[in-house]
Every structure is written in C-alpha cells, then in structure tokens.
Amino acid sequence: MTNPKTSNPYLILFALWLMMFSASSQLIIMVPILPEIAETLGVNAFWRGMLLTAYALSLGVSALITGPASDRIGRRLILLYGTALMAVTLVLHTVAENYVLLFSMRLLAGVGGGMLTSGSVAYVGDYFPYEQRGWANGWVMSGTAFGQVAGIPIGKVLATGFGYRWPFLMFALPMALSAVLIWRYVPQPDAELDEKRLTPSRLVEKYRNVLQGSDAVNAVASYLLMFSGFGLFTSFLPSWLESTVGVSGYEIALLFAIGG
Template sequence: MSLTGPRSQRTLVLALLSVASFAVVFNNLIITPILPEISEDFGVRVAVAGLLVTAYSVAGGVAAVFSGPFIDRVGRKPVVVAGMATLTVATVLSALAPGFVPLLAARALAGLGVACLTPAVFAAVGDLFSYEERGRAMSWVISANTSASIFGVPAGAVVSGVLSWRWTFVALACLLVVFTWLLFRRLPPDAPREAGASGNGMEVVPRVLRDWATTAALVSNYLSTSYWFVFATYMGAYFHDEFGVAKWALGGLTMTMGLGVLAGSNAGGRLADRVGKRPVILWTSAMCAVFIALTTTAAGAMAMGLGFLFLFAVSGGARFASSQAMMTEMSPAYRGTVMALNAAGQQFGIVTGSLVGGLALEVGGYTALGPTAAGLALVSMVMYGLFVQEEGMAGRRRELAPE
C-alpha cells in the first residue's frame, strides 16, 4: 500500500514516523552526556556505568533478529505503538531507578522496545511510500534521528546539568508519552495482508537469507556501520591528541558529523529517487573510503581534518538514506523481517567497528584508523556492486512471494 491521499496526510504520516525515529536515537544517545553523573550518583566506575550502553545495544541487537517475523505478522502500526510504549515505560523506570542494577535492567528494556520500533518504522516507510519516492521519504526519517544528536542530546545534557540526570529521563518520558499517543491516534492502520504473506514464525528468517541479493545487501550495510564506528569510536581521542582540541569542545565533532549526515541524507535521498538507489550507494561508499582515509593520513591541520570528516559524514548520510530505501524493497513480502535483520546488523556493526578500530589503533596508531575504515568501505561497495541489482525491483514481489 502506498499513500495516495492529500499531501497534508502524507506529510503527517512522514512526520509521525520521523518523530518515532527521533525518539529512538535520542534515547540511545542520551546516556553519553549524563554517564559521569550516573557513575558518581551510584558510586560505580565510569567503565562499569558504560554497561548501560552495552545492555541497551546487545538487548536491541539480539531482540531485533526475532522481532522481524512478529512485525510482518502483526503489522507495522501495532508494533510501532507498542515499541514506543515500551520505550516510554523503560524511560520512566530509568528516572525512578533506585540503584545501578535496576537502571541497567531499564536500559535493557529500552533496547527491547527499540528492537521492535526501529525496523517497524522503516518497514512502514516502505509500505506507505512508493519506491520512486522512498529515498526522499527515508531522508526525512534519517534527518529526524540525526537531529536528535544535534539538538536533542545537548538539550538533555543541559537539563542534567541544571537539575539532575533523573530529570533528563523525566523530560524524555513526557515527550514519549505524547509521541505514543500521536502514533496511536494518527498513524494510518496497516493495509490488509494476504493470507500467509507474513509466514508463521522464525522460519521466515532463513527464507529471507536464502536470497543472495538480500543477504549481500545486509552484509554490506553491516560493514557500512562497522567502518563508521572504526573511526567514530576514537574520533574524540584522535582530535584531542593530534590537534589539541580541548575536551570541552569535543562535542563539536559529533555536531559536525550530525550536520554532515543531515545534509547528505537529504541530498542523497532525493538524488537516489532520480538516478537510482544503487548508483548512489556505490559512489557514496567510494567517497566514504576516500574522505575517511584522508582524515587520518592527510589532515595537516585541525580545519582540514574537520573538512574531511564533514565530507565523510555527508557521503555516509547519502549512502544510509539510499541503502535504507533500497533495503525495504529487497524482499517486500517480508519487509519487517528484512529491516529487523538490518537493524540487528547495525547494532553488531557498532561492536565490530569499535573492536577493529581498537586493533588498528594498537598496531598502527591513529593514522591506521582512516585506511582501515576505508578498506571496510570498499568491501561494502564491492558487495553491492557484485551481488545487488536494482533493475526489476518490482519483480521481487513475485519472486520472493511466500511459499
């Protein structure tokens, strides 16, 4: 089903899905600026407090693998609303947590909510917007989650600094209550599904993975997240140690990347609708490789390093919008399952990227980070170039129809 109603209805639906995406990223990143205060409040080391991020990511990554068939069977809207409601409850529990272990459990619960919410949102974009306009629609959703890192997280940090970290969660919970109500009331219901169109359970996952093009696209996207975090994990340390950037100013690096992704996703999504998603994915993957390699090997001054970093983020944003749009059409009968597997791959890509980056740093120092990330970017590009085609995407509805 694609939306064919008035422009105002289409804008409303896109805004609602963007709101859900914003909430996910805000909830994910809000721990970063308040982690020191949580550590001090509960009397645990910062390294131990970092388990809050691990619990969230691991729970989300593992649960996402199992959420896909559920999303396809139940429908997008019920899962989006349920995921947002779970995120709301988890955030309230986080604000009220009497100790570190209950807070850890609350963050794991938030990861479970996101495991359903994220793939359901992207699957809904695929359902409601035609493939020819999906790049633009996806760019709006990605812009919303990027805005969370640019504007939402700093605002949460201010609340924590003025009041406390608990009030940051209270403020976020209030927003989530409003978002849940809006999604429940205004998000269009799912279109009726054909009998058997969603499969019966986890057997759908191997059925999807038997399609080599879908599997290759999933692996390519996993690698794209990995190469991003090869550098992003150690970005602050690199600019601090190599260029003397003050610790208080390191937040500007995240904003630089966020603005780059914001610009790239909007330009890339629209360009992908005009010239095709696959060409944009291939070219921007190559550009990512070039600019991230230059960031750590050819930046003789901080301004040059920031310039290369911004161009890397622009390229990455364009690739992300295009690849998400194309991913929704790889196995349309199992769109929820595909997007859930894609979300799981992104979570595990974060872990892989940080580990590979750490190894590169140990072996070759900061200079090795860029070329290592570039190598993964080129492998990601080759995976798409050799095994994923865009021609005849509509025909995949018939070829991959339920057995």
C-alpha cells in the same frame, strides 16, 4: 485508527520523525551523562560502559526478532508497542535508584528501540509508493540525525543542572506524543502480511535468504563499520574532554550543539 486511503502522509511522517528523534536522543544522551551516573550510583568505568552495551545488545536482538514479527502482525502494531514501551521505560529511568534497576531499564529501552528501528523503515516501504520511499525515509531518518545533534547538549545541560534522571524524562514526553500520534493517525499499510507461523527455524530461514545476496552482506558490513566508529567516538570523547582537557559539562554541550 485512520483508514490508509484517507490518512495524511505528512502527519504520518511527523509521527515517525518525532519517534526517531526521541529514540535517538534518549540513546545519545547517555554519552555525556555517564560520569554523573557513575558518581551518583558509585560504579566504576567498566560498569558505566556496560549501560551502553546493554542497550546496544538488547536493541540488536529485538530488531532481529521484531522485524520478521512485523511481517506477520503488521508494522503499525510494532511501532505502537515500541513507542509505548520506550515512553514508559524512560519515565521509569527517573525512579531507578540503583545500578541494577538502571541497567534493567536500559535493557527494556533497547527492546523498544529495536522495535522502532526495524519498524520505521519497513513501514515507509509498505505505505509509500516506490517513487516516494527515498523522500519519505529521508525525512524520517533526519529525526535520528537531529536527535544525535540535539541529544548531547540537551542531556548534558539537564544532567549538570538537575541530575542525570531529568534528560530521560525530557525525551519520554515526545516519545509518548509519538505513541499517541501513531495510535490515532498512523494506519496499518495496505500490504499483504506473512501468514506463516514465526518459529525460530522460520526466523533463521528468513535471514539466511536475505544474506545470500552480496548486496545485503555489503550493506550489513558498511553499517557495522559506520556505527562502530560513531559509537566509539561519542562514547569516549566527552569523558576524555572532561578528565584530560578539563572541559566543563556546559562547554561539551556547546561543542556538540555547534559541531553536531
């Protein structure tokens, strides 16, 4: 493990950027390949949509738990475990031969995604000085944006040409690379850890203290509205374009590649 005093901040940012790019891409690729999944596994629209719901709920629960856990065991371990879990789970998507197995893989991927979501921003806050946190978070979060733009066209092209399992394997590779980079080059920040035992009551207390301020409540509400709209838009637009307008998979990929 790299010493925090001798570590390269640009290499750390690249590792976190690649991690967020991979996590965002593996999520957004679900949107355009849902029709292929439904056709291959023989499920209706409801169960097809539950694959997205499973990931979202699992991610939310995981983030709520692993965020405070990282206060106790450190951000680096959370990021390392999260990237490793996500990489392995994405590979296992390729051998999920039925709906139950694929649903289980999406739940596990959500657990990993929650670890990365909570850990990445917290790591930047611990490692970088105050005057550089906005700059560093901007670079890291650009990986999320780039993944959302690139994920749909890449996923649609691969799924249309080779089957729905290939996009998951595609993004397992950069996720595995980010796990190696975190293990080798991303140190535990020199920050004080929470020594108190993390119990359910302690967890509730932490969130109650945070939500006492109006700024935190407003931020949560803003994020809820923003990502609810984004989720509804990206979940239904590709399917609607295919079924109603008659747009092909490659045309949908081109549309999202140009428009983002």
